[in-house]
Amino acid sequence: MAELRGVGIGLGVAQGPVARMAEPLPAPSDAPSERTLEEETTRVREAVGVVARELEQRGALAGGAAQDVLEAQAMMAEDPSLETEIDARLAQGRTAEWAVYDAFASFRDTLTAMGGYLGERAADLDDVAQRVIARLRGVPAPGVPDPGHPFVLVAKDLAPADTALLDLDKVLALITTEGGPTSHTAILAREKSIVAVVGAVGAKGLLEGQTVIVDAASGVVTTEPTAEELDRAQNRAAARASAASAPITDGALADGTKVPLLANLGNPDGAVDAVALGAEGVGLFRTEFLFLSSSQAPTIEQQRVSYEKLLAAFPGQKVVVRVLDAGADKPLPFLNDAHEENPALGLRGIRALRASEDILREQLTALAEADAATRANGGGADLWVMAPMVATVEETEYFVTLARDYGVKTAGVMVEVPSSALLADRVLKYADFASIGTNDLTQYTLAADRLLGSVASFQDPWHPAVLRLIREVGAAGQSLGKPVGICGEAAADPLLAVVLVGLGATTLSMAPTALADVRATLLQHSLEDARRIAEAALAADDAATARTAAQEAATR
Incomplete structure (x- = not known):
């Protein structure tokens, strides 16, 4: 048994086999395009439009804070400044894939240097770029895996578009190696009541299919748990579920002090x-x-x-x-x-x-x-x-x-x-x-x-x-x-x-x-x-x- 520490979100506990997030798409080649400028421009416009509408649709389905984040991503995808940057690269005879990749990377670096809210938006640019490039290549965008059974999702961090629509019947818990208690992943996990431990650097070494216990209350991920530990975690999860279904009362301390x-x-x-x-x-x-x-x-x-x-x-x-x-x-x-x-x-x-x-x-x-x-x-x-x-x-x-x-x-x-x-x-x-x-x-x-x-x-x-x-x-x-x-x-x-x-x-x-x-x-x-x-x-x-x-x- 070993313990990996991070920041827990909430009090939940869950257990299950690990499924790792897919690796990002490889960077496109910067070789000259074999298509005409008009063809490449049409491809980019279509791909960007499809991705933007998809993000908006995901937001509408998710609602809440996720909708705000995803609508902002959709606006970012169609930002006129980005379009200008992409067009400049297409005019140099580049492929649509490389133009999107390089323009988004340049834009991301600029926003990162600004910090603040714009710095946060820069972190989401990678996800948008990956989705547009995947559309151009005709392949699925990297996203949440589907091993065919419930699992504990392990990722470097999650893009808002993925976190917003996680299938909670399959995703038992979430572990990220980056991020903190106020990251988008943490905020959305809390909003959706997902058992999560974020910023667990040691989770980089977790293997596909490995059984773990994710204890958000203590911020600990237990690897190779014993049968006794698995039973104890299951009992805690059942007790918490029972407490959650109890009649709702006003906020108060044990001595009756009101805390709305x-x-x-x-x-x-x-x-x-x-x-x-x-x-x-x-x-x-x-x-x-x-x-x-x-x-x-x-x-x-x-x-x-x-x-x-x-x-x-x-x-x-x-x-x-x-x-x-x-x-x-x-x-x-x-x-x-x-x-x-x-x-x-x-x-x-x-x-x-x-x-x-x-x-x-x-x-x-x-x-x-x-x-x-x-x-x-x-x-x-x-x-x-x-x-x-x-x-x-x-x-x-x-x-x-x-x-x-x-x-x-x-x-x-x-x-x-x-x-x-x-x-x-x-x-x-x-x-x-x-x-x-x-x-x-x-x-x-x-x-x-x-x-x-x-x-x-x-x-x-x-x-x-x-x-x-x-x-x-x-x-x-x-x-x-x-x-x-x-x-x-x-x-x-x-x-x-x-x-x-x-x-x-x-x-x-x-x-x-x-x-x-x-x-x-x-x-x-x-x-x-x-x-x-x-x-x-x-x-x-x-x-x-x-x-x-x-x-x-x-x-x-």
Whole structure:
């Protein structure tokens, strides 16, 4: 028996034979084409169009976060800049296959150097290129294997198009050798309740057909397990399935302390599933879906219709809406698409909105109108609105004042940068609440781009430096009587959720499929336990040690 360690997603455990992801298609030859320029151009256009439509169809079938990712990939495939690059190579007498391969590679390298959101898009370019080249060659695109029986999928990482449509009757668990807890693979695995361990470097040596146990709760992959270990894992899986089917209760600790469990949503269409899984409201509603797929800002009316649909789905419950979080790292032609050397530190979030204040004012208008309309119909939610990427007290005062001018009763801020965490006592004098975005807070605390694979190991919210900042915000909230929520991916980690409550979080928001595991784990600990476990994690020197210390404290 041997153990391989990575980052577990959720609390699941599964076992089965390994099936490895197919290797990428070999690079095409750069030999001159034997076809005419017109023939090669026609081939490229047809292949790109087919791949783009296929990605859109996969997205429509998958829904949720996967749909957003896949629609972005489809847009990327038909990007005019890429088309120009491909045409330039075809004009040199190259084949369609080589033109696509070389143009995508050049474009990928450029975007990688930019970092941030564009760097993330660059990581998806390889998958799009492979699909287009496969279409040109008339062969299946590399993807998820089908050995004819249920299996544990092992891959370097998964493209969103593959993760989105995994057959959960066949894929027992997922192991990747790269990626971290906030990678696309991890986020989509969590959304689909797939047992997963990501970033398990040692999995490179796993063999086809080899039986393994994948334990997401401990982040361990056991190779060559004994019969006793296999039975124990099976019993754990059965017990977890039984717990998941138990009646849903509100989030609470063992001593009765209430900890409302909310859903992170990116589209009103996800509301029904969130309610079915026990969401007590919405802790983060991302409004970007209305903006990112458009060449111009949506109208007030278009926004209001979507917001009304969301608010109507949660009558009497809290719904926290984040105004548009975009800017140079998510360039929009009507907001800010100017090139920046370091977009993660550029004009984004509330900074970008202040530079284009009409967009913010229209969004606040639409939210206030939707709130009034749903309340008038007797089914309104408790609307809270927050600004992203707030770094200063002055920005807090600006947003809260403006929001109230438009009739927003509860206005708050996201704490995603160290400055707002360190000044939380002053920020919360103006804001009605704070919501901590742990993904970005970790990125800025450890100076590691959360979308850059080379520094993925630093992107761990268990790091004591991040936990200390969260404690600062929790203490300020408790002192001033202001709510402090968590809406980053950290809240979906069941043990870390306990730690966050111990640090002062009053609500937790996550992907709806994580609610059951977090709910069950909270019920095992009192508030005193949570504070003790949190102190154990804070005393550590690094993320791995903090996680281990918390696990040991939780078992005492």
